[in-house]
Amino acid sequence: MAKTPKSPDDVVKNPFASKASAASPDENSYLFQRFEKLAFTGTAWSYFKIYFINILLTLLTLGLYVPWARVRRRRYFYSNTRILGDGIDYLATGFDLLKGWLLVLAGFALFYALPFFDFGIAYLDTVFLIGVFIAYPWALNKSLQFNARNIVWRDVRFTWHGSYWGVAVNLFIAPLLGLLTFGLLLPLASRMMKHYIAKNYSFGSKRFEITTNLWDFYKSGLKTLMLGFGIVVVTITPLGLVYFNPNIHGQIDMNAPFSWTIIIIMFQLLMVGLFLVTTSFYRAQTRNLMINGLRLDDNIRFRSELSGLRLAWIALQNAVLIILSFSLLLPWAHIRYYRYLTENTYIRPYNDMTQFIDNERNAGHSVGDAFSEAAGLEITL
Amino acid sequence: MQITGSFTPQQTSKRYPALLLVDEPNQPPDQLLLAIDGHEPALDAVTITHVSAMMAGADWRITLAGRGVFTLSAPDLPESLTPFLPKGAKRGFFIGLAERLRWRGMIIVFMLILASLTGIRMGLPATGDYLARYIPIHWAKTAGDSTLRQLDQLFLSPSKLSLAERRHIDQIFASIKAKLPPDAIQPKLIYRSSSFFGPNAFALPGNIVILLDEMVEFADDDDVIAGVLAHETGHVINQHAMRAVAQSMVIAIAVGLVFGIDDSFIEEITTLSTSLILSNQSRKFETEADQVSLEILQKLGRDPESMVKFFDKVAAECGEGCNKPNFFDSHPRLDHRRALFE
Numbered sequence: 001m002a003k004t005p006k007s008p009d010d011v012v013k014n015p016f017a018s019k020a021s022a023a024s025p026d027e028n029s030y031l032f033q034r035f036e037k038l039a040f041t042g043t044a045w046s047y048f049k050i051y052f053i054n055i056l057l058t059l060l061t062l063g064l065y066v067p068w069a070r071v072r073r074r075r076y077f078y079s080n081t082r083i084l085g086d087g088i089d090y091l092a093t094g095f096d097l098l099k100g101w102l103l104v105l106a107g108f109a110l111f112y113a114l115p116f117f118d119f120g121i122a123y124l125d126t127v128f129l130i131g132v133f134i135a136y137p138w139a140l141n142k143s144l145q146f147n148a149r150n151i152v153w154r155d156v157r158f159t160w161h162g163s164y165w166g167v168a169v170n171l172f173i174a175p176l177l178g179l180l181t182f183g184l185l186l187p188l189a190s191r192m193m194k195h196y197i198a199k200n201y202s203f204g205s206k207r208f209e210i211t212t213n214l215w216d217f218y219k220s221g222l223k224t225l226m227l228g229f230g231i232v233v234v235t236i237t238p239l240g241l242v243y244f245n246p247n248i249h250g251q252i253d254m255n256a257p258f259s260w261t262i263i264i265i266m267f268q269l270l271m272v273g274l275f276l277v278t279t280s281f282y283r284a285q286t287r288n289l290m291i292n293g294l295r296l297d298d299n300i301r302f303r304s305e306l307s308g309l310r311l312a313w314i315a316l317q318n319a320v321l322i323i324l325s326f327s328l329l330l331p332w333a334h335i336r337y338y339r340y341l342t343e344n345t346y347i348r349p350y351n352d353m354t355q356f357i358d359n360e361r362n363a364g365h366s367v368g369d370a371f372s373e374a375a376g377l378e379i380t381l
Numbered sequence: 382m383q384i385t386g387s388f389t390p391q392q393t394s395k396r397y398p399a400l401l402l403v404d405e406p407n408q409p410p411d412q413l414l415l416a417i418d419g420h421e422p423a424l425d426a427v428t429i430t431h432v433s434a435m436m437a438g439a440d441w442r443i444t445l446a447g448r449g450v451f452t453l454s455a456p457d458l459p460e461s462l463t464p465f466l467p468k469g470a471k472r473g474f475f476i477g478l479a480e481r482l483r484w485r486g487m488i489i490v491f492m493l494i495l496a497s498l499t500g501i502r503m504g505l506p507a508t509g510d511y512l513a514r515y516i517p518i519h520w521a522k523t524a525g526d527s528t529l530r531q532l533d534q535l536f537l538s539p540s541k542l543s544l545a546e547r548r549h550i551d552q553i554f555a556s557i558k559a560k561l562p563p564d565a566i567q568p569k570l571i572y573r574s575s576s577f578f579g580p581n582a583f584a585l586p587g588n589i590v591i592l593l594d595e596m597v598e599f600a601d602d603d604d605v606i607a608g609v610l611a612h613e614t615g616h617v618i619n620q621h622a623m624r625a626v627a628q629s630m631v632i633a634i635a636v637g638l639v640f641g642i643d644d645s646f647i648e649e650i651t652t653l654s655t656s657l658i659l660s661n662q663s664r665k666f667e668t669e670a671d672q673v674s675l676e677i678l679q680k681l682g683r684d685p686e687s688m689v690k691f692f693d694k695v696a697a698e699c700g701e702g703c704n705k706p707n708f709f710d711s712h713p714r715l716d717h718r719r720a721l722f723e
Contacts (some may be wrong), residue, residue: 012408015383015400046437049480049487056490060496072436072476079439086452089433154394203453204394226569255634295709356394367387 035303035346040339041087043081044332050076051331067101068094072145081342083153091157093148108134137168148201149360156204156358162196170196183225187217189272190282193292203296204356212293220285223308227276274318280315281308291345299350306344314340337379382461386443386453388417395420397476400619401427401451403461413465415445430456435477468689473562502591506662509628512561513620521623525587532591533573540572540594547572550592568617570610582609584616586623588677604687608674608722615673621666628662664713671721685722692719 054069148160178186198210284306291304318333388399433442580599
């Protein structure tokens with residue numbers, strides 16, 4: 001008679017056998033009925049090293065390291081973001097991204113080589129550019145899909161369910177209309193964008209849901225407008241007083257090229273500062289609206305408590321410090337900004353979040369991701 | 382040895398306290414056991430199929446075949462797990478270890494970055510030059526023709542010079558070509574007029590030299606016209622146009638590649654240095670073309686001093702601004718160019 005193989009229990013003592021088993025989720029459920037802050041465990045110094053080693057390896061490999069550098073950067077931010085103590089992870093590898101990156105590179109080369117060929121087709125480069133423009137929504141959609149499938153919490157991945165036309169209408173045409181109507185439709189566009197993004201993500205098999213009020217978006221827009229107006233009044237008034245003051249006016253030689261250079265530089269700095277402050281303020285306001293209206297699996301809620309002014313102040317300080325330090329403080333600035341976003345985001349789990357199941361395994365391809373990175377399109381936290 | 386972590390069954394968000402057991406009493410040395418608190422089987426032999434790469438602050442994500450994920454919070458993987466890791470798992474740890482450098486290590490990293498940037502800075506124009514040699518002549522011709530077509534549509538109009546004036550200039554140009562080495566590229570002269578460019582002449586890819594009516598009028602001297610045409614011929618025989626195109630292409634691709642890693646101010650700085658490199662190269666090309674011009678004028682027995690007067694006239698037209706050094710200028714300073722012909 002064949003000997004039955006021994007189970008490990010027969011040989012090695014199970015260390016948990018003598019202890020009382022962990023409490024079942026239901027017994028602990030009262031613990032999970034309150035908002036828990038997301039934690040960010042990254043530090044400026046550790047990211048500083050990742051950032052500059054990425055640059056060094058990219059230079060030494062003449063750019064071949066770029067996909068791996070991206071993975072390192074994304075993984076650092078994701079895995080140091082903790083929800084209920086567990087880090088999120090980014091599972092894509094440099095090789096996954098390399099395929100997409102090589103295709104985008106071929107596109108670059110084609111774009112540069114095109115003028116050397118005379119195909120007898122008029123406006124070929126214009127046609128190429130239009131093609132690239134049409135490909136934007138496709139690329140962003142594929143990028144969201146690829147990245148969602150590679151972001152995992154515990155062992156459940158996210159999924160993006162967006163479509164080409166959905167992305168084109170909500171993430172490209174709507175903001176464009178917002179701008180073309182001088183901001184009149186911008187709050188509507190922001191709401192469309194946030195809703196589209198929220199509704200098309202699922203965590204495992206559970207879709208996110210969102211409820212927001214359009215008027216709240218318009219209130220955020222109005223507040224941003226008032227802030228911008230306030231900054232202009234506060235900064236332009238002293239300049240105007242100086243300019244129109246007959247005593248001072250006579251002493252400034254406006255014909256001297258140096259004076260004009262200073263005035264133009266000051267004006268440009270003011271515009272950049274104004275843009276940075278108002279966009280950060282608006283971003284904080286609308287992010288709060290989106291996160292506060294978000295729900296998962298009916299009962300799991302989220303909260304964002306960003307202060308628009310604080311975020312604008314961080315963005316402004318970061319910009320100044322990055323310029324003054326010739327980018328050396330860039331990692332520190334990234335960490336500071338990201339930390340502020342994560343540490344002001346909360347989750348209210350209904351139970352211990354053990355009910356999620358992931359039914360899909362397909363991670364998609366990275367062409368869209370490389371394309372949207374090259375085009376500077378990315379949707380982050 | 383007991384390695385404390387947590388276990389998540391495959392494709393779920395469940396989480397259990399768990400232990401990986403190695404070399405426990407009675408445990409065979411080649412066996413890795415997983416003990417889970419509150420999940421069946423409570424104790425089982427497992428195989429590691431994947432370990433996440435080392436990353437500062439991140440938990441180790443250890444994938445167990447057919448079971449799920451064991452998560453371990455520790456700066457390093459315990460040595461005792463090494464025999465159970467899949468082949469090549471530690472290969473990815475090199476970068477993680479590099480990212481643990483201290484201040485002194487980071488200073489070396491910075492020095493290496495500076496050295497690489499310097500190397501790339503020196504190598505890029507040379508690479509562009511090298512590539513330009515391999516660009517087929519018909520490509521250059523197509524590029525030149527298409528540039529000329531666009532210029533004609535946007536800025537240029539037909540020349541209003543009389544036939545006699547053109548014949549006279551053609552003769553000067555033929556005398557210049559006669560002084561070129563036998564194997565030199567032969568430039569082709571065409572006439573145009575442009576109020577947009579004013580007194581100017583330029584060389585396009587495909588060996589085309591364009592002389593504008595405004596330049597003929599401004600120069601008003603055969604020696605100067607010879608000097609200007611010889612300068613543009615210098616651009617043609619040294620293939621400056623194609624080299625500039627190839628260099629800017631190589632630099633643009635290199636910048637896209639190297640600094641595509643982040644949308645950052647480094648990218649801005651690089652764009653700035655790209656313009657600096659290209660402007661610097663352009664100034665080198667201009668000086669090279671001036672030298673060709675000087676040699677040809679001397680061979681033709683024409684007076685290089687006429688070019689000195691010409692530069693004085695240009696300086697008088699544009700005032701002090703033309704002599705101010707600017708790193709972004711495509712041409713060298715006028716007084717430097719003037720000095721070459723003295």
